[in-house]
Amino acid sequence: MARMKTPVTLCVTSGKGGVGKTSIAVNLAFALVQKGQRVLVVDGDLGLANVDVLLRLSVQRTICDVLDSGADPLESVIYLEESLGILPASSGVPEMVTLGPEEQAQLGEVLTSIMSHFDYVLVDTAAGIGPSVLWFNRFVDHNIILLSPDPTSFTDAYALIKILSRDYDRDYFYVVFNLVSSEREGRQSYKILEGVVNKFLDVDIEYLGAIPQDKVIHKAVREQLPFVQQAPQSNAARAVFDLADRIRMLKEKQD
Template sequence: MRNVNSFNMYKTRTISITSGKGGVGKTTMVANLALALSQKGKKVLILDGDLGMANVDIFFGVKPQGNIHDILAGRKEMKDILTEVSKDVFLIPGGSGVVEFNHMNHFERRAMVEAISSLPLGFDYLLIDTAPGIAENVLFLNSAAQTVSVVITPDPSSFADAYALIKVLNKQYKVNHFAIICNQVRDEQEGLNLYQRFNDVVNRFLYIGLDYWGSVPTDVVLKKAVQQQRLIVRHDVGAESSKAIRQVCSQIERSSKQVESTGGMQMFWDQVVGFA
């Protein structure tokens, strides 16, 4: 097996995109952010970590030739399932019915590490699309990432469930810094107000830091793009929602300069498979 520490030669920023509940537009956000980053000359790897309902591939109009479960079962290698979904955007498909990462046995962990060691170097970003909620595999993926970004909406249940997710990650996994993306808002002002209310509530009960990464309005163009499973930053670059996503992308780039140079993709995977 190749020395997996070779990943440390290239620093990959690892970011989880997560939420307390479903229906907040998380996967749409991941796919569009990945494409927007690639349009800025970055090389992006997406891990579809929504293991029961993996669907990132649908937005790119591709059909993967396998998923993580095939690797754990020994049926395929990473090169067989790694899918280039767009120029400089690659996907590790999650599939469905995949064993939870934290329940892997020794042989499955070894298979995962060997598969990871075969990944090409040179990714600028690893974006992890998690399942919503506080299931163990969701917490595991989030806690292993350098940055946990939480998508919230004006829906009161989204607000409450996002708080619950942050509380569990803080108390159980010692995550003390998060980024917030406000989605499905009317405009930037509503998004900023939503963030400020959320920040006030969180900091009343938890000692953590929250960064505001921006807001994405749900305009008519975005609604239509989601219904048609199209990427708005590709097909409707002039839409307000498309501009907003690119602004979030710029915020990610700015925040990347502040992240410590330690960690990266290998540390993420080490923690996920329990080698850290």
């Protein structure tokens, strides 16, 4: 008998902006879809959306409309492919950044109501450590901390892990490095982060992979197309496919 499956929910988050959250979230979604999964991407940057920009979407309804005027959340999902839905957010709506508890509860209900149609729900959070970022991080099952090997990105990612563990009871984080010059740099950077986290925080972190700097990424962003489709043989795309494989193992564990 088929049992009702709950999707794997993940968020890509970083503290610092400009690390590549949206790009990685979108390409990871495409990679998972290519492997036969149904994926919903939620633009968690509720006030300054950019998933739609990255994908050249023409947005009719957003999360904001769902919350404000009760638009049907399922109808707000834009399907790029049969198994790839995008729930877009609004651009330039500052109220959405400071979600109050009541709106958070409402958002939780909305997401829960549409989640069962997918195998994966991937939230691309905003930068910073604002209420919506913290809320999405608590809402999902798995937190992917994305960082680049820059000192500021390190500090912000560490600060985010610290807040989530101390104030919001999260105790397991997946770490992905973006914009590395080599796989080796990714691993070495991870070792440093792991050392500091183990020394100061009571949480476990797990290395999930590294995405190399690659010209195709910039080109894809400018052309508003996913690089896993534009250049599937590039180093960056191959790294994202590897990442997708590891994430599918999370689902196997969960099921």
